[in-house]
Amino acid sequence: MLFLKRIEAFGFKSFAEPTTLNFEYEMTGVVGPNGSGKSNINDAIRWCLGEQSSKSLRSDNMEDIVFSGSANRSSLNMAEVTLTFNNSDRKFSSLDVNEIEITRRYFRISKESEFFINKNRVRLKDVQDIALETGLTKSSLAIISQGTVNKFVESKPDERRELFDEAAGIAKYKKRKLESIRKLARTQENLDRLNDIMNEIERKLPSLKNQSEKAKIYKEKFEKLKNIEIAILVKDIEIYQQKLVSLNQQKLELKNNIIDLSRVTQAEEEEFNQISKQNYKSEREIIKLNDEFTSIIEKIGNLKVQKLALENQQKSISTGNDEFKADQLLSENKKLKLNLDSENQKLSKLTLDNDQLNQELLKTNQELDSKNESLGQINRGIAKLESSLETIRQKQASNEDLFDGVKSVLNNKNNLPGVYGTVQDLISVEKIHEQAIGSLIQASLQNIIIDSGESAKEIIRFLKVNKAGYATFLPIDTIKPNFIADDQKFIIQKANGFVGFASDLVKIDAKFKKAIDYILGTSIVVSNFDCAREMAKLVNYRLHISTLDGERILPNGAIVGGSRRIKITSLNNASMIKEVEEKLFTLNEEQKTTNELIKVLKTSSDKLREEISQKLSYIGASRKNIEIINQDIEDAKREYRIITGKDIENQNSVMSTLEEEILEITQEIIDADNLKEEMQQKLNVSRSLKDKSLERQNSLNESANEKRKLLAALKEKEFESKRDAALISEKLNSASNRLVQNYGITFDTASENIQVEITNEEDTRREVMDLSNEIKNLGHVNLDAIDSFEEENDRYEFYLKETNDVQTSIKNLEEAILNMDNQMVIQFKKVISEVNLALPETFATLFGGGTAKLIYTDPEDLLNSGIDIKINPPGKKINNINLLSGGEKSMVALSVLFSILKVRPIPMVILDEVEAPLDQANVERFAKYLKSFTANTQFIVVTHRTGTMENCEVLFGATMEAKGITKIVQIKLVEAKNLISNQE
Numbered sequence: 001m002l003f004l005k006r007i008e009a010f011g012f013k014s015f016a017e018p019t020t021l022n023f024e025y026e027m028t029g030v031v032g033p034n035g036s037g038k039s040n041i042n043d044a045i046r047w048c049l050g051e052q053s054s055k056s057l058r059s060d061n062m063e064d065i066v067f068s069g070s071a072n073r074s075s076l077n078m079a080e081v082t083l084t085f086n087n088s089d090r091k092f093s094s095l096d097v098n099e100i101e102i103t104r105r106y107f108r109i110s111k112e113s114e115f116f117i118n119k120n121r122v123r124l125k126d127v128q129d130i131a132l133e134t135g136l137t138k139s140s141l142a143i144i145s146q147g148t149v150n151k152f153v154e155s156k157p158d159e160r161r162e163l164f165d166e167a168a169g170i171a172k173y174k175k176r177k178l179e180s181i182r183k184l185a186r187t188q189e190n191l192d193r194l195n196d197i198m199n200e201i202e203r204k205l206p207s208l209k210n211q212s213e214k215a216k217i218y219k220e221k222f223e224k225l226k227n228i229e230i231a232i233l234v235k236d237i238e239i240y241q242q243k244l245v246s247l248n249q250q251k252l253e254l255k256n257n258i259i260d261l262s263r264v265t266q267a268e269e270e271e272f273n274q275i276s277k278q279n280y281k282s283e284r285e286i287i288k289l290n291d292e293f294t295s296i297i298e299k300i301g302n303l304k305v306q307k308l309a310l311e312n313q314q315k316s317i318s319t320g321n322d323e324f325k326a327d328q329l330l331s332e333n334k335k336l337k338l339n340l341d342s343e344n345q346k347l348s349k350l351t352l353d354n355d356q357l358n359q360e361l362l363k364t365n366q367e368l369d370s371k372n373e374s375l376g377q378i379n380r381g382i383a384k385l386e387s388s389l390e391t392i393r394q395k396q397a398s399n400e401d402l403f404d405g406v407k408s409v410l411n412n413k414n415n416l417p418g419v420y421g422t423v424q425d426l427i428s429v430e431k432i433h434e435q436a437i438g439s440l441i442q443a444s445l446q447n448i449i450i451d452s453g454e455s456a457k458e459i460i461r462f463l464k465v466n467k468a469g470y471a472t473f474l475p476i477d478t479i480k481p482n483f484i485a486d487d488q489k490f491i492i493q494k495a496n497g498f499v500g501f502a503s504d505l506v507k508i509d510a511k512f513k514k515a516i517d518y519i520l521g522t523s524i525v526v527s528n529f530d531c532a533r534e535m536a537k538l539v540n541y542r543l544h545i546s547t548l549d550g551e552r553i554l555p556n557g558a559i560v561g562g563s564r565r566i567k568i569t570s571l572n573n574a575s576m577i578k579e580v581e582e583k584l585f586t587l588n589e590e591q592k593t594t595n596e597l598i599k600v601l602k603t604s605s606d607k608l609r610e611e612i613s614q615k616l617s618y619i620g621a622s623r624k625n626i627e628i629i630n631q632d633i634e635d636a637k638r639e640y641r642i643i644t645g646k647d648i649e650n651q652n653s654v655m656s657t658l659e660e661e662i663l664e665i666t667q668e669i670i671d672a673d674n675l676k677e678e679m680q681q682k683l684n685v686s687r688s689l690k691d692k693s694l695e696r697q698n699s700l701n702e703s704a705n706e707k708r709k710l711l712a713a714l715k716e717k718e719f720e721s722k723r724d725a726a727l728i729s730e731k732l733n734s735a736s737n738r739l740v741q742n743y744g745i746t747f748d749t750a751s752e753n754i755q756v757e758i759t760n761e762e763d764t765r766r767e768v769m770d771l772s773n774e775i776k777n778l779g780h781v782n783l784d785a786i787d788s789f790e791e792e793n794d795r796y797e798f799y800l801k802e803t804n805d806v807q808t809s810i811k812n813l814e815e816a817i818l819n820m821d822n823q824m825v826i827q828f829k830k831v832i833s834e835v836n837l838a839l840p841e842t843f844a845t846l847f848g849g850g851t852a853k854l855i856y857t858d859p860e861d862l863l864n865s866g867i868d869i870k871i872n873p874p875g876k877k878i879n880n881i882n883l884l885s886g887g888e889k890s891m892v893a894l895s896v897l898f899s900i901l902k903v904r905p906i907p908m909v910i911l912d913e914v915e916a917p918l919d920q921a922n923v924e925r926f927a928k929y930l931k932s933f934t935a936n937t938q939f940i941v942v943t944h945r946t947g948t949m950e951n952c953e954v955l956f957g958a959t960m961e962a963k964g965i966t967k968i969v970q971i972k973l974v975e976a977k978n979l980i981s982n983q984e
């Protein structure tokens with residue numbers, strides 16, 4: 001039956017022109033001279049059906065199958081072959097159509113093939129599968145060349161077996177078995193790998209389980225501790241907040257009280273000073289009044305004395321004289337003169353003393369005034385210093401000028417490791433160097449000096465977690481100080497205007513010196529800008545130079561300058577506070593001393609006044625005595641004149657004069673008494689006013705002392721409140737930070753989510769301790785172990801299932817292989833026994849007698865056994881195939897091949913000059929025998945032998961009319977014979 005209906009080739013090997021071979025008969029002969037392209041037809045069929053080996057297509061590589069050009073024809077870039085098969089009896093069982101057209105196309109440049117079945121693009125595998133289905137593959141019987149025949153005879157029994165496998169249809173089983181074995185090996189590898197993994201997991205699992213259980217206990221306790229501690233912290237924070245509010249309130253009240261009290265104290269001090277001045281004036285007035293009063297008393301005394309004398313004179317004029325009395329008066333007169341001298345001396349001394357005392361009093365009062373003035377100044381100075389101290393302290397406490405990050409670090413200094421403080425807090429600088437150092441260090445003032453890089457790591461983590469800003473840290477353990485080489489220093493020191501190396505001009509604790517060297521190690525201070533330029537040149541513009549005014553020349557020559565003052569406070573906060581405190585101390589001491597001095601001066605002033613008034617009374621008395629003595633002397637004189645009679649004739653006129661005088665004096669005494677009374681009243685008023693002033697002054701002094709004490713007490717209280725507030729604030733911060741750091745929540749979140757109610761605080765705090773200890777006793781806990789254990793356990797379960805699946809599939813594969821082996825043995829055995837039934841007849845026909853038989857080389861192992869051929873050619877005693885001639889060997893092979901075809905017919909066979917070694921008689925026998933198969937098989941026979949040609953139903957002649965290009969035409973037998981005659 002006709003199977004292959006058509007071959008169309010274009011560009012394949014020597015088919016440079018589109019060539020079509022239509023097959024209409026079961027046995028077609030192809031003839032032509034050597035190299036005309038006959039075998040290229042076989043190649044075209046095999047290539048079209050998916051052949052991948054270029055060698056089996058007789059080429060070095062796949063590009064060689066494309067027409068490569070001839071003398072008159074250039075090469076082509078594409079090869080295409082189409083085979084058209086009859087499928088009316090469904091030999092291609094998978095395709096339900098009557099005609100199958102298979103096309104392969106190949107492109108030289110891209111080296112890619114395209115496959116089509118009935119014009120639909122398919123894969124190589126699709127074509128190979130249907131080729132296998134029909135038996136049209138390379139190892140099948142479909143294409144038999146002379147090489148196939150030789151190989152069959154000459155190959156070893158094991159290799160020969162392949163042909164029978166093919167015939168038995170077990171090649172596909174073998175292929176499948178091979179795939180199964182490979183799959184089995186891969187599956188076994190998978191199983192080994194799975195076992196390794198399982199072993200590894202099993203090794204880890206118990207320890208992970210323990211760790212996981214420990215971690216779970218830890219987590220449970222930690223969670224409990226966390227809830228309790230959060231509740232405690234929230235409670236503490238609330239208490240601290242309340243305390244802070246009340247402390248702030250208290251601080252505010254104290255501050256207001258201090259301000260009020262200071263104001264009152266100041267007002268009182270001013271009043272005190274005013275009164276002091278007033279008192280001084282009153283004092284002088286009283287002294288003046290006193291003097292006037294004393295002189296009036298004196299005057300009255302004198303007038304009275306005069307009056308008495310006049311009255312005595314009156315009396316004596318009227319009494320008798322005697323001699324004894326005259327002598328007595330003489331001696332009395334002498335005695336009175338002596339008394340008068342002594343009294344005058346006494347009076348002049350008293351007057352002198354009084355003058356001295358008055359001068360002393362004046363001096364003391366002036367001194368007192370001046371001291372009161374100084375005391376006022378001292379008090380104002382104290383108030384001013386206290387207020388500026390407060391301002392500096394507040395500023396320092398608030399850190400208002402600091403960057404956020406620096407502020408956060410300083411506010412949490414006690415909770416963070418290794419923080420010493422900012423550069424600006426730790427340094428101090430002489431005033432003269434302030435601008436220079438300030439301009440050099442400005443950018444680093446807020447750098448924070450810390451103990452180590454490790455601490456920096458922790459602080460930075462804190463800033464990040466709390467989103468609290470940035471800061472620059474100078475870790476003492478790792479920071480590398482900058483420095484100027486000694487020989488260079490030596491030259492710099494000698495330069496004009498050199499003031500110092502900046503790092504030497506900063507005072508700082510020795511342990512932080514490295515940090516200052518790091519900032520200022522390469523900086524120099526010079527006196528002015530001209531010197532700075534000279535210095536910059538000298539150091540080749542490599543170092544920082546600053547003038548005392550703060551202008552700078554930077555390394556590489558940039559210049560910074562203009563009008564700017566660095567704030568003293570930013571450099572010398574600590575020293576400022578110290579300085580103000582020292583000044584305050586000095587002023588307080590001065591205040592104390594001045595107060596004491598004022599007290600002493602007041603006492604001595606009072607004492608002097610007392611002494612003066614005493615002296616004045618003595619002076620008055622002395623003057624009175626002198627008057628009396630003078631009067632006595634006058635009396636004595638007068639009496640004497642009376643006794644001696646020397647003034648007797650003037651007696652009456654004397655008497656009347658005396659009376660008039662007495663009257664006048666009496667009137668004067670009355671006037672003086674009135675004036676005295678008036679003076680007395682004035683003095684009393686002045687004294688009482690002064691006393692009241694002194695009383696007020698004393699009360700003011702007492703009040704000032706009291707207020708000062710009160711003020712000191714209030715300030716002490718204010719200081720305590722601030723200290724307490726700072727303490728509470730620190731505790732508050734610490735508690736808040738603890739919430740954030742330990743539990744990652746803010747106070748607000750924590751207070752909204754309190755899980756534990758604290759009924760007994762003592763018990764709760766004890767529980768915290770217990771839980772902390774229990775957690776501590778757990779030792780190292782690996783929290784990841786919980787997840788790790790679960791993961792590993794899941795993995796274990798997963799791999800256990802995988803292992804079971806793999807084991808099942810191994811078992812299935814092994815069973816499948818066993819089944820295939822059984823099937824193969826059955827089919828192989830069947831085909832061999834069937835061929836052995838056909839072989840004697842085929843052999844006898846081709847050899848003209850004799851017999852042959854296929855035998856197993858290993859009957860015990862039919863799966864692997866090779867196939868040997870036992871032969872008995874007619875009339876020869878040879879059973880070894882190798883002893884036969886070339887033609888005989890071909891005959892043996894052909895008789896086996898024909899036997900196979902008999903028991904396993906295939907739709908098409910191409911025979912390529914297989915009968916070449918046979919003699920004429922055998923060729924004819926072969927050709928005739930071949931024809932007997934055409935009922936089931938279509939033959940395409942490439943041949944040079946006329947015997948074969950004569951038995952073909954149609955002949956195609958292959959020629960190369962144009963050199964190198966195959967042309968195929970249908971020819972008659974005669975033409976065929978002519979075509980090959982030259983060769984034969």
Ligand SMILES: Nc1ncnc2c1ncn2[C@@H]1O[C@H](COP(=O)(O)OP(=O)(O)OP(=O)(O)O)[C@@H](O)[C@H]1O
Nearest residue numbers: 013014034035036037038039040064065066067068
């Ligand atoms: N890619 C190609 N392009 C052009 N011609 C080619 C190509 N490959 C092979 N040929 C030509 O095909 C010819 C070989 O054809 P083939 O083997 O079919 O000849 P033949 O008729 O079977 O010969 P013989 O009777 O000697 O076996 C050679 O002449 C060779 O030059």
